[in-house]
Amino acid sequence: MDSGAGESSAADDYESLMSTTDAELLKTAWRNEKAAPEILNFAADLVQRSRQQIQLMEEMVDDYINDGVDPLTVSLYQIDLDRTMFLLRSYLRTRLQKIEKYVFHIQKTAEEWNRLSKQEQKFASRFAGDIKNHLDQSVLSRLPDQYQSHLRQSAASEEDDMVPEPQLDSYVVCRSKKYLGTYQLDDGGEELINIEVDDMYALPYKAIKPLVESGQVDLV
Amino acid sequence: MASASDPHASAFSAAELEFLAEDETIEIVPNLKMDALNFISGDFGPFRPQIPAQAPLWLAVALKKRGKCTIRAPEWMSVVNLTQVLEAERDSDKFQPLPFHYVEISRLLIDHARDDIPDIYMVRSLVEDIKDVRFHKIGKGLESISAGGTFALKLKNLSAMEANIVRPFVTRALETFYKLGSSDMIQETDHAPNRQQTADRGPRRQLKDR
Numbered sequence: 001m002d003s004g005a006g007e008s009s010a011a012d013d014y015e016s017l018m019s020t021t022d023a024e025l026l027k028t029a030w031r032n033e034k035a036a037p038e039i040l041n042f043a044a045d046l047v048q049r050s051r052q053q054i055q056l057m058e059e060m061v062d063d064y065i066n067d068g069v070d071p072l073t074v075s076l077y078q079i080d081l082d083r084t085m086f087l088l089r090s091y092l093r094t095r096l097q098k099i100e101k102y103v104f105h106i107q108k109t110a111e112e113w114n115r116l117s118k119q120e121q122k123f124a125s126r127f128a129g130d131i132k133n134h135l136d137q138s139v140l141s142r143l144p145d146q147y148q149s150h151l152r153q154s155a156a157s158e159e160d161d162m163v164p165e166p167q168l169d170s171y172v173v174c175r176s177k178k179y180l181g182t183y184q185l186d187d188g189g190e191e192l193i194n195i196e197v198d199d200m201y202a203l204p205y206k207a208i209k210p211l212v213e214s215g216q217v218d219l220v
Numbered sequence: 221m222a223s224a225s226d227p228h229a230s231a232f233s234a235a236e237l238e239f240l241a242e243d244e245t246i247e248i249v250p251n252l253k254m255d256a257l258n259f260i261s262g263d264f265g266p267f268r269p270q271i272p273a274q275a276p277l278w279l280a281v282a283l284k285k286r287g288k289c290t291i292r293a294p295e296w297m298s299v300v301n302l303t304q305v306l307e308a309e310r311d312s313d314k315f316q317p318l319p320f321h322y323v324e325i326s327r328l329l330i331d332h333a334r335d336d337i338p339d340i341y342m343v344r345s346l347v348e349d350i351k352d353v354r355f356h357k358i359g360k361g362l363e364s365i366s367a368g369g370t371f372a373l374k375l376k377n378l379s380a381m382e383a384n385i386v387r388p389f390v391t392r393a394l395e396t397f398y399k400l401g402s403s404d405m406i407q408e409t410d411h412a413p414n415r416q417q418t419a420d421r422g423p424r425r426q427l428k429d430r
Contacts, residue, residue, distance in 0.1 A: 023261035027240070035231045053260050072286065073254065079282055080259040086239070169398060171391035173231075173375065173383050191371045200383065202390050203372035204398060219231075220383060 022049050023084055028218055030091040035173070035219035036212065037205050038166035039098045039106065042117040043091075050088050057081045095120060103128045104151060104163040168206040174217045175200045183211075231387060237380055241324035242278035247292040249273075250283065277325065281332045291333040294319075297326060299339050302346035309353045315377035323351060323381040354379075358386055362393070371398070 029043045061081060064074045099106060099116070103124050106112045116124060135150045146155035153161055180195035185207040193201065200220070211217040232240075243261065250267035257264050257279075264275050272292065275283070283289040295301060296319060305316045319325060326347045334340050358378075373394060375383060 021260070021262050023259075027243070031232075031240075050260075057260055070254075072288070073257070076257060076279065076282060077259070079278065080257075080261055083239070083242075083278065084260045169395070171394045171398075173387055173391070185372060193372050193374070200375040200378055201372050202375060202387075202394060204395075207372070220380060 022046060022053065023087070026050055026084070026087045026091065028215075030087050030094070032212060032219045033091055033094045033098075037168060037170045037172070039095060039102070039112060039115055041115045041213065042095070042120065044117060047088065047091075047117075050084065054081065054084055054088065057084075096123065098166075099124050100127060102164055102166055103131065104160070105165045108160070108163075168209070169204045171202050172205045172208075172219050173200065173202050174208055174212070175220050176211075176217045178216065180211070180216060183208075232384055234381075237321070237384060238324050238328065240380065241321035241328065242281070243276050244319070244321055244325060245274045246277050246280050246294060246325075247272050248275050248280045248283065248289045249292065250289040252288050277328060281328060284333050284336075291329065291336045293329060293333075293337045293343075294325070296322070297329070297337065297343060297347075299342050299346065302343060302350065306346055306350050306353065309350055309357075313357065315354060315357065317377050318350075318379060320380050322347075322379050354382060358382060362386070362390065 025043075025046050029040075029046060033040055057077065058081065061074060061077050064077065095116075099120060102112075106116070106124060107128055113121065113124075132150050136148075140148045140150060147153070149155070149162075151160040151162055176195045176197060176199050179197050182192050183195050185191040185193060185203060191207075193203075195201075195217075205212075208217055212219060248267075249270060249272050251269050252267065253269060254265055254267040256266040261276065264279060265273060267273050267289075280289065280291050284291055296305075305318065308316050326343070329337060330340065330344055330347075337343055373390065378386075
């Protein structure tokens with residue numbers, strides 16, 4: 001759909017072969033997004049497909065109402081529709097919250113910037129601009145020159161030390177989908193765990209980040 | 221995200237966990253005729269009167285509310301099985317295997333399908349007891365976290381809700397151990413106050429407002 005989430009499509013294809021329904025995939029994407037400390041790759045293809053399905057289903061429900069199909073059946077389709085829409089909305093909203101929180105960090109990190117969809121990038125740029133203006137007008141412009149940056153404490157700071165960053169070493173709870181065997185958690189090779197099907201672990205996010213990205217473990 | 225600024229937040233709310241649990245399938249016995257339903261979340265049915273069929277919990281509850289089916293309580297929710305689980309749970313330090321969403325499923329069924337569960341009062345009190353014993357174990361388990369540098373904590377057979385409840389505490393405790401054990405601890409403490417300030421921007425602005 002857009003360049004931003006191009007990388008995710010290969011994983012998406014693989015995923016859709018492996019798993020049953022898009023609803024299931026959307027649920028996983030939603031759960032991972034909610035539990036991960038940083039923003040994850042935008043599931044472009046999945047969102048696209050889910051949107052189409054929702055639209056189809058909405059048209060179908062309208063047709064059913066017009067055709068006088070049994071109201072019970074219609075209401076059941078409506079529940080299914082509502083559930084899927086909730087997932088999609090909550091997924092997108094969770095991402096927006098993360099973008100708002102880490103906007104300056106995401107903006108200056110090309111890799112994370114590319115995880116956003118086109119629309120999200122647009123939102124992030126506007127949001128960052130608004131926040132900067134707001135801070136400038138309300139406080140920063142009245143401070144002495146060396147304290148006017150919205151990214152740094154003072155001109156003396158060597159790096160952007162007022163930019164909130166996601167804590168990649170924060171702990172997450174994850175569950176494995178399949179047997180992964182021995183997995184090395186840290187660079188030193190001292191921490192090894194044996195991951196079996198359905199095992200649940202609390203461990204630092206960054207240790208299993210690749211597994212989350214490749215869809216081998218789910219965050220719960 | 222939960223750990224950075226909002227230490228007491230669990231990743232999921234109870235309602236969201238229930239939402240997830242509602243996708244688990246369960247056996248129903250419909251008393252109406254209905255063609256197959258092709259949902260976004262999957263295909264179910266067709267339903268024929270008195271012929272048992274599989275349905276997600278939310279569908280079962282929706283039909284049940286309208287008096288269109290009876291729900292067959294799952295095997296693990298029988299008094300016999302729950303009694304065994306409770307005993308095993310008391311006898312061993314390990315957690316017994318139960319469905320990942322056992323708390324939510326039993327709760328939903330007890331709320332919406334009371335007349336379909338044999339010995340419902342017994343079942344309810346057994347589930348409560350099991351929950352209590354398991355929580356007690358979790359509490360005891362937490363005491364032993366500190367023993368020996370814990371990098372990854374295995375939570376075998378813990379259910380969704382149990383994991384969600386211990387999450388804020390366990391993740392923060394482990395994080396602290398992890399930081400104390402790592403070399404960039406000094407740098408971390410150096411950063412902490414700055415973050416605080418960034419987060420506080422909002423309220424402060426109100427004070428300055430004229």
